[in-house]
Amino acid sequence: MTTTTGTTAVTGAVGTAHSRLEGRDKVTGAARYAGEIPFAELAHGWLVLSSVARGRVRSVESAPVLAMPGVLAVLHHGNAPRLETAYTSVFGIPDPVLQLFQHDRVPYVGWPVALVVAETSEQAREAAEALVVEYDEQTHDVAFFAGHSGSYTPEGSETGKGDVETELAASAVVVDAQYTTPEEHHSPMEPHAAMARWDNGRLEVVDSNQGSRFVADELAKLFSLDADSVRVRSEHVGGGFGSKATRPHAVLAAMATTVLHRPVRVVLTRRQMFSLVGYRSPTAQRVRLGADADGRLRAVDHQSDSLTSTVHEFVERSADFEHAMYDATAHHTVNRVVRLDVPTPSWMRAPGEAPGSFALESALDELAAKCGIDPIALRARNEPDVGPVSGLPFSSRRLLDCFHEGSRRFGWADRDPRPGVRREGRWLLGTGTAAAAFPTLSAPSTAAVTAEADGTFTVRITAADIGTGARTALTLIAADALEAEPKRIRMRIADSDFGQAMIAGGSMGTRSWAWAIRAAAIELRAQLALGGGIPAEGITARSDTSAAVGALSQKERHAFGAQFAEVAVDDTTGEIRVRRMLGIFAAGRIVNPLTARGQFIGGMVWGLSMALHEEAVRDQASGGHVGADLAGYHFAAHADVPPIEADWVDDPDPDDPVGIKGIGEIGVVGAAAAIANAVWHATGVRHRDLPIRPDRVLLAQAAAGRDGDA
Incomplete structure (x- = not known):
């Protein structure tokens, strides 16, 4: 059990540790998820996805499939019910992937082109795999890189204060570096699943989602129904991380039940999830920092490029992380995006902040090394009194308290700041730190x-x-x-x-x-x-x-945190082992210390996975993924995760009626940067591209001779 490090007394139920109310049901199997609740006369749908990255569907050869055992229907653009497409949801114009089978265009590999419905899931899958779809293929572009000729700046994606170029020119110390993060995927344990049926003139959907009312409202708009005519339930959800909004499986289940007049369930496979439920866009970020000799920042310039699909705009706002972080005379941030023939990215745990913190917090570490200043002291020297860009007062800001408590517990004062000097046999040892922040919204x-x-x-x-x-x-x-x-x-x-x-x-x-x-x-x-x-x-x-x-008062509200990591790097194989991690957070009122600790640690594990493992690779020739499954897409396993401690400092907000700041995402933020900074401290070589794979470590060591940059 984790306890607070402050002295505020805990009274009542809030603030005391309680086991999950549904915990026993989950571990015994009594809790039923959307894909396993039985329904009478249930039929099963299986999706068929496009195999080309751009083009049109020429034909869907459904007749042979309809003759197969158990097959009830094959839905596609030639026979599907018409959906409403001109509407706006709570989050704006929806991704056209929800407007299923309304035309013959194919904008990327993995676009839904047909749904086979059969009596059993096995029959539906066999028929779907036998379905022949012919395409008129067109030239595609899936190559993402900084400076792509198609890049543009969406409205509202650029901010500034002061003259960055003037301040950089006047700076005694400058860091100007490029950082990249790859495409990453949510991969929740529970796949996306939905059952739909009509019950007394009302559409009932049992779904795995992150907001049943939101899904119900969007289904009502798509099918031109009154809002009260749709009911969506989602009792238990096995992970979401941003992927479980309204997704094609729920729309298809509703469409199929409307056609067949019987309950229909659609469950996405792991491979299908790689193109249908969103992902984190790769990023290419340039960070420029200008400072006086004593480390005081004069300029912060954070530029980020990401990708989106050709049919819908989503911007990974990585540069926005800088808005709440450090004081400087001049600030500039911009988020650019390029449209490619790929699926639409989406929110993924700590969207923007996760990749943005890797770039900015790595650059701060580089600046600390150039100035000869301790990384924590550098951050303290540039601590703002108000929002660095907004100018708004902070509701509370205990970032330095997190660093002070974390450095004490981590033993930071005993750290030799010189890189590449600690060794245990073939293992080079290093420690690193980074700041975390995530906005508090309601x-x-x-x-x-x-x-x-x-x-x-x-x-x-x-x-x-x-x-x-x-x-x-x-x-x-x-x-x-x-x-x-x-x-x-x-x-x-x-x-x-x-x-x-x-x-x-x-x-x-x-x-x-x-x-x-x-x-x-x-x-x-x-x-x-x-x-x-x-x-x-x-x-x-x-x-x-x-x-x-x-009516909430206009203040800048964020949760903050300090991340610490120790790594060991094998100088013969390039293997990196994280030996320990510590996160100290200022995240408002902690409701349940037991589950809160799990949320913080889970986020930190995600950051570890981001730093060392996760990387979706796209084949340029086909436009599709290489290894779109849990065998080809690697993330941290049990053996990769060291002892992790997570704790917090008291963080009251007297103006807030509940005092909660939110803890689901801040644990991810800064964790990858802390590990990358620790790898630099261990080896003396800076890694600016994630993940830090063994091959990259060896190549960088050979190129830099342990005394340069990678």
């Missing part, structure tokens, strides 16, 4: 709290627990708001019928839902105080936090 949500006649309380909110422990955290929040023991709270979530609520994303799910639950609980207590007893149907209070969110 969105309007609604909740209903019912006082039952038996003395218990039922909370209904369209929250989503994607493995984070949100169901348990919300129970603790409700218990304190109602001044009741947690065992008297019945938490019902993930049902679109419960009303509008924020999705589980952006590290603002629990924060947003907590506001709504607290407001409803306060109203209910006021009603109960009037007396009169509780009728059999109970007494219910409802809330809508739209006004409260809009």
Whole structure:
């Protein structure tokens, strides 16, 4: 169990460790996920994806497939129901991949071209693999690199303050370096799955998603239905990380059940997930830092290039990480994007901040070395009083407290700053650090709290627990708001019928839902105080936090953290082993220390995986992935993960009604940079391209002679 390092007393349910309410059901198999709930007369759909990167579908030879055993239908652009395409969702214009089978165009490898529906999953798969689709293929471009001739700057993607070029010219010390991160994929343990059926004139969907109300609203728009005519439930979700929004599998299940008038389930394969559910775009980033001899920053310039598809714009805003970090006379950030014949990227745990922190925090480490200043001292020297770009006051900013506590526990003071001097046999040893930050946001949500006649309380909110422990955290929040023991709270979530609520994303799910639950609980207590007893149907209070969110004071709100890592590098094989990691965070009010620690550590493991393993490779000739599965796409396994400690400092925000800042993503931020900085400290060679593979270590060592850059 993790405890806070501060001295604030913990009272009530919030702040005490509680095991997950659904934990036993999950480990015993009693918890059912979207792909395994039984339904009578259930049919199964299997997707057929394009094998060309650009072109048109010439023909779909469905007749032979329809004659195969168990096959019920083959849906494609020639026979599929028409969908509404001219609409805007909560997050803007939707990705056209949801407008399935509406035309014959193919914009990338992995674009859905047909759905085979059969009595069994095995029959559907066999038929789908036998389906012949002919294409008129066109020349494609999938090559991403900095300076691509097609790059452009989307509106609102460039910010500035002061004259960067003048300040760089006047700087005594300058860092000007390029950093790259590869394409990365979510790969949650539970694949995407959805069952759809019509029930008394209403479309019912059981899905694996991060926001049931959001999915229900989008399905209603696509199928031209009233919002109340669609119900989406998602009781248990085995990971999401940004990938489980409205995705093609749910649309196809709804389309197939409309055609066949029976329940249909569509489950994506691991390979299909590589093109259909989003991913993190590769980035090419240039960071320029200018400083006086004592390390005080005069200029920070962070430029980032990423890619998007030819059919939808998504920008990986890596350069935005700099906005909340360091004081300087002049700032400039820009996020550029290039359209290629590839699937559309999407939000992926710590979007923007994860790759952006690798570049900026590596560059800060390079500046510290050039100035001969300790990396933590350099950050302290450039600590801002207000938002470096916005000028807004911080609601709270305990970044330096995280570094002070982390350096004490990590033993940073004993570090020899010289690179490449510590050795144990063939192992070169090094330590590194980096800062973490993630914005604190909230969105309007609604909740209903019912006082039952038996003395218990039922909370209904369209929250989503994607493995984070949100169901348990919300129970603790409700218990304190109602001044009741947690065992008297019945938490019902993930049902679109419960009303509008924020999705589980952006590290603002629990924060947003907590506001709504607290407001409803306060109203209910006021009603109960009037007396009169509780009728059999109970007494219910409802809330809508739209006004409260809009009235929140204008301050710059972020969670912050300090990451530390120790690595050992084999100078004969190039193997890197992370020996230990420590993360200290200032993330507002910690609701459940037990699950919070798991979230922080999980994020840090992700950062380790990002630093050393994860890299999706695209074949330039075909336009598709090489090894689009968990055998070809490598990420950290148990043997790669060292002892990891995660803890926090007290971080109150007196203006915030719940005090939660969000913890789902900040653990990723800065972790890769801390490891990369540790590799430099171990070897004396700087690695600016992720992942830091053994072959890259050996090539860099040979080229630099352990005394240069890679």
